Amino acid sequence: MSxxxxxxxxxxxxxxxxxxxxxxxxxxxxxxLWLLLxxxxxxxxxxxxxxxxxxxxxxxxxxxxxxxxxxxxxxIDLSVGAVVGFTSVIVAWLLAAGVPLxxxxxxxxxxxxxxxxxxxxxxxxxxxxxFIITLAxxxxxxxxxxxxxxxSTISITNEAFTNFSRANFLGVPSLFWMVIVVAIxxxxxxxxxxxxxxxFAVGSxxxxxxxxxxxxxxTIYLAYILSSTCAAFxxxxxxxxxxxxxxTQAEGWELQAIAxxxxxxxxxxxxxxxxxxxxxxxxxxxxxxxxxxLLNVNxxxxxxxxxxxxxxxxxxxxxxxxxxx
Amino acid sequence: xxxxxxxxxxxxxxLRTAARHPVPRGEPILEMRALQKKxxxxxxxxxxxxxxxxxxxxxxxxxxxxxKSTLIKLLTGVIRRTSGEVYWCGKPVQLDNPQxxxxxxxxxxxxEVVLCPxxxxxxxxxxxxxxxxxxxxxxxxxxxAAQSVLDDLGFNLPAAAPLGSLTIGQQQLVATxxxxxxxxxxxxxxxxxxxxxxxxxxxxxxxxxxxxxxxVTIVYISHRMEExxxxxxRVSVLRDGTHVGTRKIGETNDxxxxxxxxxxxxxxxxxxxxxxxxxxxxxxxxxxxPGFADVSLTVRAGEIVGLYGLIGAGRSEFALGLYGRxxxxxxxxxxxxxxxxxxxxxxxxxxxxxLAPESRRDQGLCxxxxxxxxxxxxxxxxxxxxxxxxxxxxxxxxxxQIRDLKIKTPSRRVLVSAMSGGNQQKIVIxxxxxxxxxxxxxxxxxxxxxxxxxxxxxxxxxxxLENGAGIILISSYLPEVYELSDRLHVFRRGRLVASHDYxxxxxEEVLTQAIGV
Numbered sequence: 071m072s073x074x075x076x077x078x079x080x081x082x083x084x085x086x087x088x089x090x091x092x093x094x095x096x097x098x099x100x101x102x103l104w105l106l107l108x109x110x111x112x113x114x115x116x117x118x119x120x121x122x123x124x125x126x127x128x129x130x131x132x133x134x135x136x137x138x139x140x141x142x143x144x145x146i147d148l149s150v151g152a153v154v155g156f157t158s159v160i161v162a163w164l165l166a167a168g169v170p171l172x173x174x175x176x177x178x179x180x181x182x183x184x185x186x187x188x189x190x191x192x193x194x195x196x197x198x199x200x201f202i203i204t205l206a207x208x209x210x211x212x213x214x215x216x217x218x219x220x221x222s223t224i225s226i227t228n229e230a231f232t233n234f235s236r237a238n239f240l241g242v243p244s245l246f247w248m249v250i251v252v253a254i255x256x257x258x259x260x261x262x263x264x265x266x267x268x269x270f271a272v273g274s275x276x277x278x279x280x281x282x283x284x285x286x287x288x289t290i291y292l293a294y295i296l297s298s299t300c301a302a303f304x305x306x307x308x309x310x311x312x313x314x315x316x317x318t319q320a321e322g323w324e325l326q327a328i329a330x331x332x333x334x335x336x337x338x339x340x341x342x343x344x345x346x347x348x349x350x351x352x353x354x355x356x357x358x359x360x361x362x363x364l365l366n367v368n369x370x371x372x373x374x375x376x377x378x379x380x381x382x383x384x385x386x387x388x389x390x391x392x393x394x395x
Numbered sequence: 396x397x398x399x400x401x402x403x404x405x406x407x408x409x410l411r412t413a414a415r416h417p418v419p420r421g422e423p424i425l426e427m428r429a430l431q432k433k434x435x436x437x438x439x440x441x442x443x444x445x446x447x448x449x450x451x452x453x454x455x456x457x458x459x460x461x462x463k464s465t466l467i468k469l470l471t472g473v474i475r476r477t478s479g480e481v482y483w484c485g486k487p488v489q490l491d492n493p494q495x496x497x498x499x500x501x502x503x504x505x506x507e508v509v510l511c512p513x514x515x516x517x518x519x520x521x522x523x524x525x526x527x528x529x530x531x532x533x534x535x536x537x538x539x540a541a542q543s544v545l546d547d548l549g550f551n552l553p554a555a556a557p558l559g560s561l562t563i564g565q566q567q568l569v570a571t572x573x574x575x576x577x578x579x580x581x582x583x584x585x586x587x588x589x590x591x592x593x594x595x596x597x598x599x600x601x602x603x604x605x606x607x608x609x610x611v612t613i614v615y616i617s618h619r620m621e622e623x624x625x626x627x628x629r630v631s632v633l634r635d636g637t638h639v640g641t642r643k644i645g646e647t648n649d650x651x652x653x654x655x656x657x658x659x660x661x662x663x664x665x666x667x668x669x670x671x672x673x674x675x676x677x678x679x680x681x682x683x684x685p686g687f688a689d690v691s692l693t694v695r696a697g698e699i700v701g702l703y704g705l706i707g708a709g710r711s712e713f714a715l716g717l718y719g720r721x722x723x724x725x726x727x728x729x730x731x732x733x734x735x736x737x738x739x740x741x742x743x744x745x746x747x748x749x750l751a752p753e754s755r756r757d758q759g760l761c762x763x764x765x766x767x768x769x770x771x772x773x774x775x776x777x778x779x780x781x782x783x784x785x786x787x788x789x790x791x792x793x794x795x796q797i798r799d800l801k802i803k804t805p806s807r808r809v810l811v812s813a814m815s816g817g818n819q820q821k822i823v824i825x826x827x828x829x830x831x832x833x834x835x836x837x838x839x840x841x842x843x844x845x846x847x848x849x850x851x852x853x854x855x856x857x858x859x860l861e862n863g864a865g866i867i868l869i870s871s872y873l874p875e876v877y878e879l880s881d882r883l884h885v886f887r888r889g890r891l892v893a894s895h896d897y898x899x900x901x902x903e904e905v906l907t908q909a910i911g912v
Contacts, residue, residue, distance in 0.1 A: 262783040264775035271772055274761035281720065281758055282772040282826060283744040341763050 092335050092387065096350040100357065107361040114364055124246040125235070125311065127356030129154075129304045132252050133323060134330035134348035136300025139260070139293045141331055144273040144340025145193065145200035147294065149185070149207035150301040151323035155316070156211040157181055157305030162224035162315020171231060175306060182302025185211075186295030193294070194287045200294075208324070215317025224315040235311040245307055249349065252300065257345045259296075269293060273340030329376060330355055333383045354379070417610070418484050420450035424612050425470070425501075425581060430479035432465050439465040442479055443638035445631050447581070452603065452613040454623040454644075457633030457656055461845070463616055466633070467583055470614075471503045472496035500580030506589055506843060507756075508566045510573075512559030517541035519558050520573045544576055545569075548602055563590040564706060571599060575606060582606065583614040588622060589842055592705050593910065600626060618846065619872075620649040632656055656846055667878055668857045669897075670697035675732070676834050676865040677748075679717065682726035686712030687889040689726070694834060694865040699856060701880025702869045704909050709889035710869045711753045714836045718750045719743040744773060749827035751820075753838040753869070759823040760811050767793035767807035770825045796825035801851065817848030824855065835859055838869040853879065873902060885909050 107114040114120075133150050140147045157178050164174035185207065192203035226232055237244045260266035268289045271279035280286045304323075309315055332338065333354060334347025355376060362372045418424045429442035440462040447453050457463050468474040470481070472493045481488055483499055490496055510519045517538040526533045526540070542554035550568045558566055567590055574582055584603075588596045603613055603626060615626055623630055624644060631641040632655040639655050673696030682690045687709035694700045702710040716723050719737040728735055730746050737743045743750075752758035761769055770793045771778060778788050793807040800821045804814065811822055820840060827835065837856075841849045856866055856879065870876040876883065883900075885893040885908040893900075893908040 258783065264779050264784055267768060267772070267775055267784070270764055270768065271761050274764045275757070277758050278752075278761050279772065281718070281740060281750060281752055283741050284772065285741065341761065 092390070093344070093346050093350065096334065096347065096354065100350055100354050103354065103357045103361065107357070107364065110361075111364045114361065119360065119364070121238070121243045123353075123356055123360045125243050126359065127353040128243070128245040128249045129307055130323065130326050130330055130356060131249050131349045131352035132300050132304050132307075133327035134334070134352045135252060135256050135345060136297035137324075137327040138331045138334070138336050138343045138345070138348045139256075139269060140200070140297045141328075141336050141338060142260075142269045142273045142340060142343040143290060143293045144276075145290070145293065146204065146328070146338070147189070147297045148201065148204040148324050149189070149211065150297060150304075150327055151320045151325075152208045152211040152215075153182065153185055153298055153301035154305045154308055154320035154323055155318060156215045157302040158309040158319055159215045159219055159224065159315040159317050161306055161309050162226050163218060165226055165228045165231065166224055171228060178306055179299055179302050182299035182305075183295050185302075186298030187291060189294040189298065190287075190291040194290055212317055219315070219317055221317075226309060226313050226315065231310050232313045235307060245311070248303075248307060252303070253345055253349060260343075260345055265289070265292060270341050270343075326352075326355060329380055332380060335387060418449040420448075420610065422449050423447065423482075424449040424484060426482040427470075428480045428482070430466075430469060430481060431477045432462075432469060432474065433477040438636050440469070441637045443633075445638055445641065447612055447614065448629075449612055450607060450610050451628040452607055452615055452626050454615045454617065454627035454630040455633065456617070456620075456623060456630060456652055457845070461633040461656070462636040463633055464585075465636075467503055467585055467616070470496065470581075470583065471501060497577065500578055501583075502574040502577055502579045502581070503583040503585060504567070504571050504574045504587055506586040508563065508570055510558055510566065510570060512557065512566075514558060515555050516545070516552060516558055516561070516569050517554040519569060520544070520554075520576060522573075524577070544572055548572055548575070549598055562707065564592055564595045567591060568595060568598065571602065575602065575611075579606075579611060581612045581614070583616070585616045586618065586843060587615075588617065588619065590706065592707075593906075596622075618844075620652065623652075624649065653846060666853070667897075668860075669881070670857075670860045672881070673697045673863060676730070677717075678729040680727045680729070682713070682716060682723055682728060684712065684716035684723040685721050687716060687886075690891045691726075692884055692891065692894075694867060696833070696863045696865050697860050698881040699860065699866045699868050699879050701876040701883045702867065702886055703873060703876045703883060703905060704871070704886035706871055708886035708909065710886045711838050712889070713886075714750060714838055714867065714869060715752075717743070718748060718836065744830070744832075747831070747833035748836065749773075749830060749832035749834070750836045751823045751827065751838060751840055755816075755819050755823050760819060762812040763810055765808045766797065766802070766804055766811055766814070766822055769811055769822055770796050770807070770829075773826055773830050792829050796828055799828070800825050800855070815845075816843040817845045820844050820852070821848065824852070832864065834865050834867070836867040836869070839871065840868070841870070841872070841875065873906065877902060877905065 104114075133154070137147055137150060160181055161174050161178045164177060165171070169177070189200070189203050189207065192198045193200055235245055239247055260269065268279065268284045269292075271282070271284055272286050272289045276286050305320075308319060312319070330351035331343070331348040332351070334344065334349070334351035336343035336347060358375055358379070359372055362369065362375070423446045425447040427443055427445050429444055430440065431438065431442045432440040443462070443466070455463055455466070465474070469476055470490065472490045472495050475491055481490055488495070488499065490501075496502075511522065514522070515538070517540075520541045521537045526537050538554050545552050545554055550572060552561065552565055552569065558569060561569070567587060571584075571587065587599060591599060603615070607613055615623070617623055627644050629641060629643050630647065630652065632639050632652060634656055642651075676694050676696055678693040680691050690713050692700060702713070704710050712721075715721055717728065717737065719739045719742055722738065728737055735742075735746065737746070756762065761772075767789070771789055774792070775784060778784050778792070790807070796802070797804060797807060802814075802818050802821045802825065804818065811819060814822065824840070840852055844852070856868075859866060868876055868879060881897050883895045883897075883905065884891050885895075885905055887909055893905075895905065
């Protein structure tokens with residue numbers, strides 16, 4: 071008899087994770103913000119602005135999904151911003167060296183896989199905390215990127231590549247379609263496949279998962295490889311969008327990704343998370359960014375608003391979870 | 396016994412306790428009148444009226460879900476009552492928060508150690524009540540004071556060592572010393588001997604008698620009847636949230652208590668069914684690994700092989716070695732006659748071995764995940780069709796185990812952390828039932844589990860044996876492993892030192908072999 075177990079039947083029992091109600095709340099918040107901004111300024115509801123918002127949010131959203139896989143395993147990936155910058159350099163460099171477009175893309179993604187595998191190796195074989203190994207990569211990848219470019223910028227002249235980010239399909243920016251391209255397999259992976267279940271189990275109690283036959287090492291490799299590959303993918307999108315490869319890009323994007331994930335209901339303690347949550351979180355943050363720009367709010371205020379939002383949403387989520395006990 | 400006062404006031408002896416609110420021995424010190432706790436519509440504790448007399452050892456027995464943990468939480472101020480009154484030394488008290496309870500001298504020693512493993516023993520003992528002068532902690536003074544308290548209690552423990560370096564049993568003793576030190580007048584023990592060795596239990600009982608001699612009222616909660624009858628003056632029985640009776644120890648016996656607890660008789664609990672032994676499932680020859688050496692035994696279909704020993708004797712280590720958790724350093728394993736190398740858990744599971752580990756919280760369960768996910772965890776690859784899991788089968792399997800094992804939950808989506816100890820143990824077992832294992836290893840399957848669930852688990856053993864499985868039962872509770880094992884092996888210091896057929900040796904012989912006198 072443990073001192074802290076609740077007798078079953080004592081009140082509504084706690085259920086897992088990111089509930090439908092919470093997801094709807096986030097969606098409601100997003101729509102509310104859009105309505106508010108539409109009323110507050112004329113330029114919000116223009117096709118140009120909405121496209122911009124979707125494009126900016128798209129990149130954070132994809133990063134946030136990859137990050138969420140890692141956080142569910144009770145880990146963290148601080149390197150994703152650096153990976154974005156680094157892989158934008160890689161693809162620019164490859165294209166400038168005359169490598170065919172699709173090969174360049176595949177090679178760049180392969181870099182993402184390698185970096186993720188390196189993280190997992192550090193965690194599983196060397197026993198390093200995720201915070202430490204991804205922090206190490208965060209700093210060193212920037213350095214490697216700067217070495218490769220000698221501190222300068224590589225221009226991308228491949229028009230097919232750079233036009234992609236400006237294109238629209240069915241009126242919606244292609245970058246946003248990329249979110250869908252990532253989100254659907256991510257959803258299948260996390261919620262419908264056994265590997266997703268294993269992520270949650272490892273994040274909850276890796277020893278119990280191991281004794282239940284889960285290959286814990288493989289699960290960790292999977293989580294970090296997915297996160298870095300998402301980051302590499304975003305690196306491609308970014309390079310396409312701005313037309314250059316520069317090692318200093320995407321500064322601070324890892325924190326945006328983590329914030330989006332957390333606002334989306336992911337718990338930093340592990341074993342709680344979803345795919346739709348981080349997506350909504352990312353677009354909420356992008357909306358705040360966008361709205362603040364339009365309203366000419368000092369950009370410093372945006373950071374404060376983001377911080378407040380994180381506290382408020384996570385606090386109410388904690389209340390909801392604790393209230394069920 | 397030197398208390399906190401010693402360093403600052405130089406009081407030489409005697410617990411601080413006796414100086415507080417003295418109530419003559421034998422007079423009511425804490426009285427519950429119609430004390431009730433409801434969570435919404437559910438009555439965790441129906442109106443209960445129990446009187447605790449000053450200086451007595453009052454045992455409380457009852458199944459999980461009977462209301463014992465609710466009672467403790469009400470008396471220590473952790474939760475608020477729904478209705479009823481509590482009288483302390485004749486005056487009504489609120490007991491709304493833990494500080495109030497501690498201030499009155501009501502303390503509890505919980506089953507799970509709730510201290511800080513990274514801090515020293517002394518730091519833990521003084522936690523929240525440190526010796527200060529001008530805001531700076533007097534660390535050396537605290538370590539010395541703590542050491543003298545520990546020595547005085549007869550616990551052979553170093554006050555300066557990190558708490559985490561001690562065994563769980565020793566940590567429990569530190570928790571006990573801490574509670575005893577705090578000017579305690581009313582001390583509640585919740586399953587204190589679950590993780591203690593026999594010597595540590597003996598030390599604990601000496602302490603309890605000594606505290607009793609000094610006027611402290613002790614409430615002792617345990618599933619172990621022999622302890623209740625050894626220590627207690629009176630015993631109260633809870634069943635399904637109801638207080639069903641209080642008896643003087645001399646006027647009752649364990650059969651009556653068990654009947655009160657579960658409305659069933661004692662014979663129905665340890666009823667051993669013998670099945671014809673089938674073919675050999677697993678044989679180990681000279682198996683050695685971290686924590687155990689040279690273990691040779693066999694398990695046949697239809698039999699329970701019991702491993703008895705003191706805590707730390709190497710039985711769990713042997714089980715984990717057999718299960719592939721750790722690489723073995725020597726010896727061989729034969730599975731159904733064929734030599735195998737169990738290098739990891741997946742190999743063991745695929746062969747047909749199931750392990751319900753020693754600590755269900757640390758090794759057996761993902762506490763903040765739903766019951767259904769926990770139950771299906773070993774067999775997800777079987778439930779997968781192509782890329783995705785077959786939801787239908789996933790749900791069916793979880794519901795089936797919940798039904799078959801009678802796990803008390805409204806749904807498979809409830810988190811495991813909300814379940815009582817007995818139900819959690821059922822979930823651990825339920826994980827393996829759909830897997831269809833041939834060899835089940837149960838490591839301490841009934842620790843912290845109520846009598847009713849225990850009986851259900853034993854019946855489950857019989858069902859497994861009937862279906863041709865073999866069982867390795869690891870238990871530190873001699874009556875249990877003695878009654879259930881077809882073959883009993885005794886472990887001591889990592890080695891298998893003796894083997895007996897069913898009832899071939901006496902309790903005393905087995906115990907002696909385990910201790911190694």
